Amino acid sequence: MEPGWLLWGAAVLLLLLHVLAELSPAVGFVLRLGWYCLLCVLGSLLAVPACLLLNGGRTVRNMRIIKNIVKAFKYFFGLKFEVKGLENFEVEGPAIVVSNHQSILDMMGLMEVLPDNCVQVGKKELLYTGIVGLIMYLGGVIFINRKSTTSAKMVMSEVAKTMVAENVKVWVYPEGTRNCTGDFLPFKKGAFHLAIQAQVPVIPVVYSSFTSFYNPKTKLFTSGKIKVEILPPIETKGLTSDDVSDLTDRCYHTMRETFFVLSGRPSPSEQWGPDQPDVWCGTALLV
Ligand SMILES: CCCCCCCC/C=C\CCCCCCCC(=O)SCCNC(=O)CCNC(=O)[C@H](O)C(C)(C)COP(=O)(O)OP(=O)(O)OC[C@H]1O[C@@H](n2cnc3c(N)ncnc32)[C@H](O)[C@@H]1OP(=O)(O)O
Numbered sequence: 001m002e003p004g005w006l007l008w009g010a011a012v013l014l015l016l017l018h019v020l021a022e023l024s025p026a027v028g029f030v031l032r033l034g035w036y037c038l039l040c041v042l043g044s045l046l047a048v049p050a051c052l053l054l055n056g057g058r059t060v061r062n063m064r065i066i067k068n069i070v071k072a073f074k075y076f077f078g079l080k081f082e083v084k085g086l087e088n089f090e091v092e093g094p095a096i097v098v099s100n101h102q103s104i105l106d107m108m109g110l111m112e113v114l115p116d117n118c119v120q121v122g123k124k125e126l127l128y129t130g131i132v133g134l135i136m137y138l139g140g141v142i143f144i145n146r147k148s149t150t151s152a153k154m155v156m157s158e159v160a161k162t163m164v165a166e167n168v169k170v171w172v173y174p175e176g177t178r179n180c181t182g183d184f185l186p187f188k189k190g191a192f193h194l195a196i197q198a199q200v201p202v203i204p205v206v207y208s209s210f211t212s213f214y215n216p217k218t219k220l221f222t223s224g225k226i227k228v229e230i231l232p233p234i235e236t237k238g239l240t241s242d243d244v245s246d247l248t249d250r251c252y253h254t255m256r257e258t259f260f261v262l263s264g265r266p267s268p269s270e271q272w273g274p275d276q277p278d279v280w281c282g283t284a285l286l287v
């Protein structure tokens with residue numbers, strides 16, 4: 001077929017998809033999410049050779065390449081990030097970063113603020129997403145098996161040693177799963193055990209609620225603004241395993257309080273529970 005016809009075909013297809021997306025929110029939702037996944041695949045196709053050529057293999061230095069590619073994604077979805085407190089990442093040496101996790105779209109918010117020398121903890125299933133899994137592997141993502149606490153704990157204790165030796169920060173989603181209910185899930189303790197074992201500070205990062213522009217249950221996915229705040233580091237020097245619960249609670253409360261402020265909603269003490277308890281976040285691999 002002639003290239004001219006191909007271009008026309010592509011233009012007509014895009015127009016058709018655009019009209020469909022405008023007519024039906026559900027179709028628009030699926031198309032936008034599909035486009036996001038496609039962007040991840042295309043970005044990975046670009047990043048894999050770059051990472052291999054420039055850095056040779058699995059290393060945290062690849063995160064810079066990944067970050068710079070992913071930072072362009074937001075323009076395709078009309079998403080804006082307003083970031084406060086970046087200076088709080090400037091701690092000397094390693095640290096544990098903890099943040100709330102609402103959706104697979106979080107990957108954009110993550111890359112928007114990601115400090116140098118920082119890897120994330122992710123569920124091992126993400127390794128099976130083909131080239132996207134490969135780029136995560138090359139970026140140094142630490143994969144854990146959530147179904148086996150024993151093996152997850154073993155991986156995390158190993159991380160406590162290597163992060164200090166190699167001077168890397170580790171980004172953990174302490175809710176342990178995606179949650180877009182407009183509130184927080186209770187925090188799991190792995191991140192805080194890790195911080196105390198390695199005697200490194202915890203840096204909380206909070207993203208405002210997505211519910212005004214993204215909701216898989218009502219098939220909502222429009223443009224929107226996300227406020228991000230990096231809170232001051234919480235020191236763990238001198239703390240022992242007896243202090244894990246207190247540290248977890250302290251981070252949970254500070255972050256939840258900040259979450260409501262950033263989301264422009266009444267403080268948690270003035271309301272009870274999530275305002276949309278039935279928002280479905282999905283238990284499938286991605287959605
Ligand atoms: C260029 C284009 C590219 C485009 C493509 C993109 C590429 C981008 C690249 C890169 C971005 C990557 C983005 C990745 C994002 C991934 C996100 C996810 O996958 S989130 C899910 C996985 N993460 C977690 O689950 C962590 C949080 N979870 C924990 O930390 C848990 O605590 C865990 C898993 C370690 C254990 O899970 P439990 O369900 O058993 O949870 P508990 O209740 O905390 O633990 C049970 C008991 O064990 C103790 N415990 C936990 N950890 C311990 C430890 N290390 N040592 C000793 N005790 C420990 C606890 O204190 C608790 O005991 P007591 O109840 O207190 O008595």
Ligand SMILES: CCCCCCCC/C=C\CCCCCCCC(=O)OC[C@@H](O)COP(=O)(O)O
Pocket residue numbers: 036037038040041103104105106107122123126128129130132176177178179282283284285286
């Ligand atoms: C042969 C494999 C076929 C699968 C092809 C899928 C192609 C993948 C394309 C795009 C993937 C986008 C990945 C973005 C990374 C975001 C990571 C993420 O946020 O994972 C969710 C996980 O934290 C929480 O898991 P659960 O909420 O517990 O569930």
